[in-house]
Amino acid sequence: MFTGSYPLKRALALLALVSFMSPAFAGDDAVARQTVEVTIQDYRFSPAEVRIKAGDTVKWINREKRTSHSVLFPAENGLESERLFPDEHWQRTFTKPGTYSYRCGPHEEMKGLIVVE
Ligand SMILES: [Cu+2]
Numbered sequence: 001m002f003t004g005s006y007p008l009k010r011a012l013a014l015l016a017l018v019s020f021m022s023p024a025f026a027g028d029d030a031v032a033r034q035t036v037e038v039t040i041q042d043y044r045f046s047p048a049e050v051r052i053k054a055g056d057t058v059k060w061i062n063r064e065k066r067t068s069h070s071v072l073f074p075a076e077n078g079l080e081s082e083r084l085f086p087d088e089h090w091q092r093t094f095t096k097p098g099t100y101s102y103r104c105g106p107h108e109e110m111k112g113l114i115v116v117e
Helices: 006-021 028-032
Strands: 035-041 044-046 049-052 057-062 089-093 098-103 111-116
Touching: 035 049
Parallel strands: 035 057, 049 111
Antiparallel strands: 035 044, 057 089, 098 111
């Protein structure tokens, strides 16, 4: 039989490697990851509060006609997106559970919250 032959073992190892690397075998965690959209319009983040799971991504989209905004996390050394002009977006993937409050850089009254479970 070929069972113990070197070329077959090598082929099986290669097959296993390829299977492992293919997206179908990336695992349930990866498949479950999602992107949640937050709209910026009328000087508000909507929804203002978002609950996600670790590994999920939040995507902010500016839907204003002419006003630019940003997404600023004061608790993280002022981590801030670039200024988002109308129809521009910015996204961030949250890998650690926690509560992340943020606001708009230029408009302090605009606030939002991301809860990562
Ligand atoms: Cu703003």
